[in-house]
Amino acid sequence: MSFQGVKPTDEWVVVENAHEAIISKETWLRVQEFRKERCPAQTPPALTGANHALSGLLVHETCGARMVIDIAKGRKNKCYVYYTCSTRRTKAKEHCEGIRVRADQIEPYVLDAIYSKLLSDERVEALFRDLERIRANLAKDRDVKLGSWKRELSRLDAQEERLVTAVADGKMPPEAAKGRLEKIAKDRIEVQKRIDGLGTLVDVRQLRVTQDIIVGLRASVQAMIRTKDPRQIRTFLSRFIEKIVVGKDHITIHGSLEKARKTDQATNGSYHRLAWLPGQDSNLQPSG
Template identity: 25%
Template sequence: MSKQSVKITALYCRLSRDDEQDGLSGSIKNQQSILEKYAKENGFKNTRVFIDDGWSGVTFTRPAFTEIMELAEQGLIANLIVKDHSRLGRNRLIVGQLLEEEFDRLGIRYIAIMDNIDTAKGLSDIVPMQDLFNEWHAKNTSQKVRNVFKNKGMAGIPLTTNPPFGYMKNPETSKEWLIDEPAAKIVRQIFEMCVSGLGPTQIAKRLKSDKILTPTEYWNSIGRNCGNPPARQFNWCSDTVASILSKQEYCGDTVNFRSTTKSFKNKKKIERPQEEWQIFPNTHPAIIDRETFELVQELRQHRRRPTKSGIVSMFSGLLYCADCGEKLYYSVTNNYKREQAYFFCSSYRKNSEVCSAHYIREKVVEENVLENMRRVFRYVQAYEKEFAKQQMKCYGEEKQKELSEKRRELTKAEKRIKDIDLLIQKIYEDNAMGKLSDERFATMSMAYEEEQKNLKEAIPDMQAYLETETDKSEGLQRFIDKVKQITQPTKLTPELVHEFIEKIVIHERRYLDGKRYQLMDIYYNGVDVIRGLTPEEMEEAFQEHLAKRKINKAKTA
């Protein structure tokens, strides 16, 4: 038996999702039937069918086609037969290279039945034109698909094929998502661990040690086929955790157009900037409430890296230097007790001449924050109306002052732009009359134009700030509602700190009469700095409260 007779005649079938619209004529079954009949009638022996079902013609990394080329490199393929030339592919450059170089090098006879192409008889000059039309077809189809996706996405229909971990499609309508409770429970745990101060890597380690199924393992366990099971069980990675923590879909929103592809040929995913996303709120049940989600995003922006000992402080990422504005670094080692852990200015660490240390122990921060929080909470819970009135009064005075300053800056900038136009006109006239040299004119006009350019660039930001400044009362009411829901704290927890504290500004230590003082400004979420009342002030507020109650009772009597 000759070597040529044992070689394979490859009968290749390919069908993409776009080709399915051709109906029965383009089906895999119909292609296979035509190929087998042709091979039998024309005496081709040792036939073998290769099928790529659901693969686009613009890519050539298809499993079955790749197998054919690997066998060809081993000298095992004699013939490659397809129903029509477009089944081979729709990328004219690669198809041309295959026909003119690769098949000839590998000794493969290529036949496209319906297009009457047979490399044994030579290639017609019309074949390159067919390749061009096949590529145009792929490009046109791709554009149609993109338009359909765009219309669906703009209508608020989720574009993802599969819902995120924690959700499942409604069996009755695939456009609707339902909460998959076992998976949603894990999602909630992940968010809770992040709020408690853990980062993605630490969360992944904890999930792994607790033997929690990864998303792929869970989906496979409920019959949603996601490929082969991983080599290592419960092998959570930080990227998976970080992806879950960033998904706004868990708030109940549909988020479309997160990514795109470069072209119909290059399917590599490109992430879009967030301003190009289309977000449709409250389209499905929420797993995570919005406050928790926003808190996690804030925490992720100020990532808290563990020290070399692996310890993370609940205050990491929240402490700032009062003088240079930079964050304070956290320092703790295995050489001393946790009580000795401290924070210090990051600028000072890089260059001691730029700023001072602003050294403060973690224990001191914790004691001061707890005491301040207890006083504030006690005041809010006992005298809600008085607290709200006081905060709005302080806010009103401070904000009005700030807004007035911003308006003055805007007016000054707009006036300066007009003045510069007049100045440029004046120096132009002086130059034309010989009062100002060309060199001096060029230097002055360049400086004026640069100043004017900078002012024009700054004005939109000033205008946007003045237009979009929101009412403080909303944030204040949210703060009051949260405080009313909790009891007096006896101990600080990461959850409590991250829920209520926006930032803590640390001042440098000062000495007075031999005693050390160090100011600490605690900014609460939604209300900024709140000064806790002293016991004397608390008693005074209590007496005022009683007096108002007596007056109100007398009026209603």
């Protein structure tokens, strides 16, 4: 050390192999190259995982690891973006045989599959049937709560009437009843808030699934998956896609009806895992 800080590097005394290396020199150089490639200052934003529609959804079938964005340079220094197995990339081939697919090929392929297979006429009708069942369960739960809270209002009304009568008959001094009446008034407000908070439910049982509805739903989904914002696509897919498993010659899309539901109300339905394979029609039954 000098009085100004660290000595210039040309004045350092370096003893080669003074300590046993923790990692090999080849591994060190590989990591440095990897860090350089992934540096935001070196990598265009469009080539990072955050800017791709399927980031976080693709899984390698062999090892079960997530697939991450990888970049390769071709002729004239042109960059190509791939989804690659994270196990192979970080732990080398002895841990996984690895797989790598072009992002610009798999993304439209998967999105087209979701649009065409998962939004068939049969699938949309099944979706509305499931929606009807959910609504019925919610309506039942709402009716139970509404009945309970209305009975509570009746109990508070009866309690208030008894107190007022007791004061009127001279059986209770007004001062003694005041605090209890104020509590009843507060409790009544809280119960009424709960009743008002239930709102109203749309009776989807009266909604007939017409071709216009199917076309409209498809158009909405198509507009979403055709947007140029990959973050919006990924957010949309994450609502009902659990994972997309990539094999050597096939892709399996795993989705969950439970994941798509926005309510935390309990339902009687079981967990459904939907799968699609190339060359086969979409299967409405649980795949596993």
